[in-house]
Amino acid sequence: MDFLNALVALSNFVIIPAIAYGSQLALGALGVTLIYGILRFSNFAHGDTMAFGAMIGVLVTWFLQSMGVSFGPLPTALLALPFAILGTMALVLITDRVVYRFYREQKAKPVILVIVSMGVMFIMNGLVRFIIGPNDQKFADGERFIISVREFKALTGLKEGLAIKTTQGITVVVAIIAVALLFWFLNRTRTGKSMRAYSDNEDLALLSGINPERVVMYTWLIVAALATTAGVLYGLDKSFKPFVYFQLLLPIFASAIVGGLGSPLGAIAGGFVIAFSEVTITYAWKKVLKYMLPESLEPSSLVQLLSTDYKFAVSFVILIVVLLFKPTGLFKGKSV
């Protein structure tokens, strides 16, 4: 029985990756949930909005790198992030003006807007592939590890090593800052309050003189910022590949729905629920159990409940279970 080593192994392979992944999912799910709360439809183009934002991030990073600009030990992509956010903001505002506004004025049914967002998804997907191509792109630079396995072992003298990648650390820090800013905005500013009012009761909000177009515009701006941040962080942590962002749509929606569509707090909780379940269920527990169990009980197999290829299945099963038992999600969401 070796509790400390087990804990380190668990942190290294489960807790830290899940926290980083959960933060990325939470940022993505916040965007989905805000659109659902204010504009009242499920935005299928969200994954591709993230891809677009990340793509601008990659391009600006490359440009900065070629100019010799660097951010010291931190990845240059962080410097590129504001530009990427501005670019994505422009894109979503144009999309809203050209595409979505028409249906808003028509008071189209939500499901029509979902189909419209499918069209936007095609266009954004095509745009990203057109500009940067469908292949993997690397753009992370700077220091690779905050603490590497070797340093950790030397520091503590434990048998198991613990590595924290810089990108994981940055992901968590940036996510915390983004969420804090978002909640400050929603709860403290006038525009934020009017957004919440509009989301809670559209008619009452209109009656008290809230300008709906302004609310919608701010929503898109925030969503663009969140989606780009999530996209750049995910790209830094894993790598940038347009199709992967499209596939992220499923866990992101699962997070938003599990948390309760329309509830920002729920989106964050949902993101971590999905991330932790995915990682724990697809992790081979042999290493941790080896330390926890007496030698006679040591497992011979990998003790992996599901192979990693089935991680979609995990988010999906959680989604179904939550919906069956709590149809509006963990934090009371809304339904249109």
Added chain:
Amino acid sequence: MIWGILASLAVPILGVFAAGSVGFVTAIVEVALAWTYWHGARTKNEALTNFALFGIVAVLILATGFSQSWNVAVLILNMGLISAIMALGVNLQWGFAGLFNVGVMGFVALGGLAVVLTSAAPVEGAWSAGGWRIVIALLAGAGTIVATVMVRQRMAAGRARNIATIAILVVGFFLYRGIFDPGVAAVEAINPALQGNLGGLNLPVLLAWPMGGLLAAGVAWLIGKTALGLRSDYLAIATLGIAEIIIAVMKNEDWLARGVKNVVGLDRPVPYEIDLQNSSTFINRAEGLGMDVATASSLFVKLNYSILFAVVLAIIFVMAQLALKSPWGRMMRAIRDNEVAAEAMGKDVTNRHLQIFVIGSAVCGIAGAMMTTLDGQLTPGTYNPLRYTFLIWVMVIVGGSGNNLGAVLGGFLIWFLWVQVEPMGLWLMEVITSGMAEDSGLKKHLIDSAAHMRLLTMGVILLLVLRFSPRGLIPEK
């Protein structure tokens, strides 16, 4: 009106491009057809507009034959027929009943799986090595789920029930893995370079098409039982997830159909080119027509497929039309338009939804089986939701949801564009970049990226139709 003008402008341009040398004739025919459409639309003559629309698609495909090659044209026709069937399946669910199924890809893939399971030769020794073990394991897994559901239904809510549920699930899972894993290992150990799977039943491949429908229907029933109570948005996400899971299973369960190692050389319902090329009667006939034997044989094979597919499409189309016009179809549309009112009239909404979800998915499964037969191989790695789910949706919306004829038209038209936008994009890029320097990096990038124009185009078409002709080219009556 706007749509009519757009169409009459766009179609001749398409025609000129698709035809090249015979472009002039094509353009004139297309203009005439576009005018017919416009005229029909103005005088509200439905037969005329439909004739014109299908005529436009037919001329586009013919023009491809004249200008590019007949092989390409017949290939477009064949995939168009399959796409039309898929679009009919989605139209049943969305157009008739308003069910938002974005898991089409999963059912198409299941149809493909059925081809392997039905028509492939059984792998020698696989069943005795571990096949039965796998079946028993799957039964044990199913039994666990049934037991869990029973416990939850029969026992009173409370801590005892929760403990029982968890106990059954945990014990069942380890039991399942305990039986399953050795069986899989044994099956996958058999000649892994070429086989390593259970193989199929060695039945005629045409039988695989209805089997594909049945397999898709069975899975759809299971899904429908759990997910159909959900609201439309949730159902969309749920079906999206199920499709991904089906593909994940097909990619990773090598014992089933070799996973990403693919199954190649599937049986065909039509003769092989090589046999035709060696048959003296065929050679004589080809020479009689003044055709090269190799081209003639490949065309002959493709046309055989076209006939088979057309027969299937005709059967499904007639059945869908009959269903639409029957009291059952009217009830479906009533449920779609107002669920609460239909329920108040005593209609069983949940069961009707389940019914049409299963039927529509079965149609997609049949189309998937046909496609795998046409390809002659099952490659789970190539299934992509943009191509197999969302493109089908574009077909339905553009063609006209709720109208079977519209779905068929959308299937042909969108498939034609999906194939031809790539060369068109390349041509466009070459025109745009013609003024640039030969070694310009931008020029190279633009020409290399032309292949991605098709996604962009599909999005633009979908948005344009939704905006200016939201009921599609052939609207519901």
